[in-house]
Amino acid sequence: MIRLENVVSDRGSRYAVTGGVVAGRAGIDAFLRDLKREKKFAKATHNSWAAILSDEGPVRNDDGESGAGAVILKMLDREGLTDCVVVVTRWYGGVHLGGDRFAHVVTCVRAFLEAWRKDTG
Numbered sequence: 677m678i679r680l681e682n683v684v685s686d687r688g689s690r691y692a693v694t695g696g697v698v699a700g701r702a703g704i705d706a707f708l709r710d711l712k713r714e715k716k717f718a719k720a721t722h723n724s725w726a727a728i729l730s731d732e733g734p735v736r737n738d739d740g741e742s743g744a745g746a747v748i749l750k751m752l753d754r755e756g757l758t759d760c761v762v763v764v765t766r767w768y769g770g771v772h773l774g775g776d777r778f779a780h781v782v783t784c785v786r787a788f789l790e791a792w793r794k795d796t797g
Contacts, residue, residue: 677707678791684780688769693784695762695792700729704761711763721768724781727761728752741766744781751785762788 677696684691694711698704704727712718724744726736734753736745741764748762764784766777773780 678788678795680787680791683784683787686773686776686780687771689773690767691780691784692765693762693788695760695788697759698727698761700731707761717765720765722766723763724748725761725763726752728758730758747778747781748785755789
């Protein structure tokens with residue numbers, strides 16, 4: 677598991693990214709359960725995620741951050757990364773970020789992919 681906290685802070689909102697290898701949808705569910713065992717992740721406003729599973733194809737969940745799962749999925753597809761879930765966590769700071777939130781999701785996923793390449797390279 678790779679976790680990068682405080683990747684982006686903007687107008688009170690904070691972002692983190694977590695990811696790791698999973699086996700199927702059950703693996704994703706277990707990964708999310710483990711992540712949310714930590715109180716701060718359980719209380720986060722959004723835990724948006726995506727994965728490309730070798731046996732089921734693409735799966736994603738915006739968790740209320742409309743469109744975030746699609747952004748993560750697109751980046752995983754470009755990277756050719758399968759059987760790995762990436763979760764972008766946001767703690768809402770009280771100010772709507774508009775389209776900037778997508779740039780922050782991209783920044784988080786890029787940071788994860790860079791760490792992933794170093795870890796597995």
